[in-house]
Amino acid sequence: MPTIETRGLTKSFGDVDAVLDLDLTIEAGEVFGFLGPNGAGKSTTINLLLDYIRPTSGSVEVFGMDAQRHPAKIRERVGVLPEGYGFDDPLTGREYLDWAIGTKDADDDPAALLDLVSLTDDAGRMAADYSKGMQQRLAFAMALVDDPDLLILDEPSTGLDPNGVRTMRENVADVAADGTTVFFSSHHLAEVEAVCDRVGVMNEGELVAVDSIDGLRDTVGGHAAIELECATPPTELGVEALDGVVDVAVEDHTLTVTCVDPGRKIDVVTHVAERADVVDILSTTVSLETLFNELTEGGREGGGETTAEVAQ
Numbered sequence: 001m002p003t004i005e006t007r008g009l010t011k012s013f014g015d016v017d018a019v020l021d022l023d024l025t026i027e028a029g030e031v032f033g034f035l036g037p038n039g040a041g042k043s044t045t046i047n048l049l050l051d052y053i054r055p056t057s058g059s060v061e062v063f064g065m066d067a068q069r070h071p072a073k074i075r076e077r078v079g080v081l082p083e084g085y086g087f088d089d090p091l092t093g094r095e096y097l098d099w100a101i102g103t104k105d106a107d108d109d110p111a112a113l114l115d116l117v118s119l120t121d122d123a124g125r126m127a128a129d130y131s132k133g134m135q136q137r138l139a140f141a142m143a144l145v146d147d148p149d150l151l152i153l154d155e156p157s158t159g160l161d162p163n164g165v166r167t168m169r170e171n172v173a174d175v176a177a178d179g180t181t182v183f184f185s186s187h188h189l190a191e192v193e194a195v196c197d198r199v200g201v202m203n204e205g206e207l208v209a210v211d212s213i214d215g216l217r218d219t220v221g222g223h224a225a226i227e228l229e230c231a232t233p234p235t236e237l238g239v240e241a242l243d244g245v246v247d248v249a250v251e252d253h254t255l256t257v258t259c260v261d262p263g264r265k266i267d268v269v270t271h272v273a274e275r276a277d278v279v280d281i282l283s284t285t286v287s288l289e290t291l292f293n294e295l296t297e298g299g300r301e302g303g304g305e306t307t308a309e310v311a312q
């Protein structure tokens with residue numbers, strides 16, 4: 001039995017179809033990346049899974065139970081890290097965790113959970129005074145209470161520093177190794193690539209792709225990418241006008257160009273070398289980010305921050 005199964009799931013807010021005709025099946029034990037730019041419908045889907053909102057049409061089953069008929073039974077087996085958990089009450093980190101353990105009637109060791117998210121030394125401080133990253137880690141620990149069968153993470157690395165991101169990834173991998181199904185919503189592509197078995201890509205409420213990372217690459221085509229490091233920022237070189245170029249991105253002194261096939265890379269190098277001082281050349285496989293940009297171009301809110309620097 002799948003852990004999550006939606007059929008024809010639709011949620012409209014007035015004229016906006018936040019989620020449209022979503023068919024999604026997530027098997028037990030999967031780490032599933034739910035990707036999409038801002039406004040794609042990710043949080044709405046999560047709210048539908050947990051029966052926080054009701055669908056306009058279609059069905060949702062979690063653990064084989066209808067989400068509307070058995071929300072309490074479902075929620076007691078689910079751990080949720082919501083987007084932007086508000087720690088507004090005058091409670092310490094430890095007290096928040098005790099509260100989470102109490103509400104689930106669980107017997108977790110709070111010290112072990114605090115240690116897992118590196119908050120042992122700050123457990124006695126008011127959670128409201130924590131940094132964003134610390135609050136995120138506390139929310140993650142609360143989501144792990146009672147060893148959930150399904151862990152739902154909505155943008156889990158928000159506010160985390162690189163160490164925090166790495167630790168969170170390790171924790172997700174550990175949880176998954178114990179058999180927990182993980183539903184990982186994010187627009188941070190590298191993060192999803194690093195931890196997920198399969199990804200679904202949402203755009204404007206619709207699931208535009210669902211596959212393994214490699215499968216997704218194959219779907220988009222045999223594109224090839226080349227990175228050119230230049231002595232000065234490589235802007236306005238006219239690379240996007242070259243035949244066979246599908247994406248151009250500039251970050252600091254690095255120009256990343258995606259071509260429809262590897263044979264086009266030499267034209268790119270020649271073109272750039274005639275106009276800029278190239279100091280290094282790196283040929284790479286197409287990143288998931290490029291694929292994601294292609295799949296979600298023209299999204300509801302301009303495709304989100306990940307597409308902002310891609311010049312077409």
Ligand SMILES: Nc1ncnc2c1ncn2[C@@H]1O[C@H](COP(=O)(O)OP(=O)(O)OP(=O)(O)O)[C@@H](O)[C@H]1O
Nearest residue numbers: 013016018036037038039040041042043044045300
């Ligand atoms: N309660 C609501 N009332 C009206 N519109 C809503 C409501 N909730 C969501 N929407 C709209 O539905 C669409 C999908 O929003 P949703 O929050 O699910 O996207 P998301 O993929 O989670 O985005 P983000 O990455 O920014 O969190 C957006 O256009 C949003 O404005």
